[in-house]
Amino acid sequence: MSPKKIARHLWREWIRPLALPVLLVTAAKSALADINYVPTGSMQPTILCGDVVFINKLAYGLRVPFTTVRLAHWAEPVRGDIVVCFAPDDGTRLVKRVVGQPGDSIELRNDTLFINGTPAPYAPLPESVSRGLEPSERAAARFARETLGARPHAVMALPGRPALRNFGPVRVPAGHYFMMGDNRDNSRDSRYFGFVPRAEIIGEAKGVFVSADLNHWLRPRFDRFFTRLD
Helix, strand or coil: CHHHHHHHHHHHHHHHHHHHHHHHHHHHHHHHEEEEEEECCCCCCCCCEEEEEEEEEEECCCEEECCCCEEECCCCCCCCCEEEECCCCCCCEEEEEEECCEEEEEEEEEEEECCCEEEEEECCCHHHHCCCCCCCHHCCCEEEEECCCEEEEEEEEEECCCCCCEEECCCCCCCCCEEEECCCEEEEEEEEHEEEEHHHHHEEEEEEEEEEEECCCCEHHHHHCEHHHH
């Protein structure tokens, strides 16, 4: 069979039948829902290294697939939401928590978050929340339950690690958001790369889809499968 006939056969039997399904799937991943693998610990103990999180891209509106153009809008990110966004300095895709909305004053004093001059409420964190971390990580960390708006969530600090524990105050400009990781002393976030434009927030992380323990030969963490994120 000649190369031309082989090419026509491949097009007719394989490429053309698959083109539309592939286009539909990729468009849905771009505009409706997706998953995101998390390789770092910047959102620990909420999201662990090796988690694959489910992203609802319809949480705030509907976009034209493969673009940032919005077709419809019905909500805005609020404090406490876990979102997927692109870092404004290098375009890296990140999973972070919304800490500051447009117009907010954000300040960090010794790892205590202040919003509009008022410290965020903190409470003890149950030990069960951090059980997914390695014992050495738990021993080196301090944990608390922080509340942003009506949304309590876990945060951790690493006292023995050099970190940016004092920051601001800064005012979040219109159309932008201030992002932070829940692992406050081990997170590259808005303290380093600045405010995130609204157009660079592509969806809300709603839950853990599947999870594998990177420290133990990718052993599945079945207790984290299909769990909701706080």
